[in-house]
Amino acid sequence: MYDFRKKLVVFLDILGFANHVADAAKSDDQEKARQIDGALLDISRLGQIPNSQAYIFSDSAIIAVHDNPEEVSALFKNLSIVSWSLMKKGVWVRGGISYGKISKDKNKPWGPSIVEAAKIEETVARYPRVAIGSSALGFLREKHLIEKLQYIRRDHDGVYFLASIESCIDICNSAGFKSPINLKTPQKADCEGIKQRLDDAFNVAVDSPEIFKKVSWLCRQWDKSVAEKEDLLDGDFRTKYFDEYSSKDVFGNGLGISTLRQLK
8 A cells, every 4th residue: 555644735726826826928028927927936935834735736736734833824824924925926826734644755646635725715715815625624623733723714694714914914023933934024115016916816807706806805804904903004095995885795794894893
């Protein structure tokens, strides 16, 4: 029998990567190409997590860590930091997390846990979030890590996910935190730039209902997080989505924007 190891596995995907590439190829402006280069570099740095197993290809990444609290915590924190860095570039990611068997080969990882994580990313996550599948959730509960990791939330549709925005805002305000993946940690000064990226995406998603749903979900998560952390951020960084849907919930359920006003 093949000698597998059981690990926590993440499958990560850049949303709209084909469109990013097409825009870079047809434009004389090199900014889009630099954004793609920077986004891929950010994702590749997840492979710098100590003792991790990582494989980066095109617009996707597989990252696996051993099932101990230290490595799992490092993975979740650095997933948040990479997501934040990508948001600064106007790049959104979606992912799935599973727990199970994976091959030992660091350069050619394969196994049922990767298949499961990829399926979660494709069919469960739906929005720009990293969804936590049932196998991973069971492992985290068994190891009593749900409370320790702090930033695991259950969404309006029942899906558990990593609340990366909330996590990064707290990292902004934590003294002495250092990421092991050679990537600048989140700063308060980033908030205005991310808000502008979200506003730009909100403005252009006028004839693409599916894209609008994804952008709206991300705006809603951002608005909720910055409203809760307004005192820490020294400012109001809520998006145009907040202004336009102040009394509506475009998803028909869950946390409406009118509720967000009460968080101030």
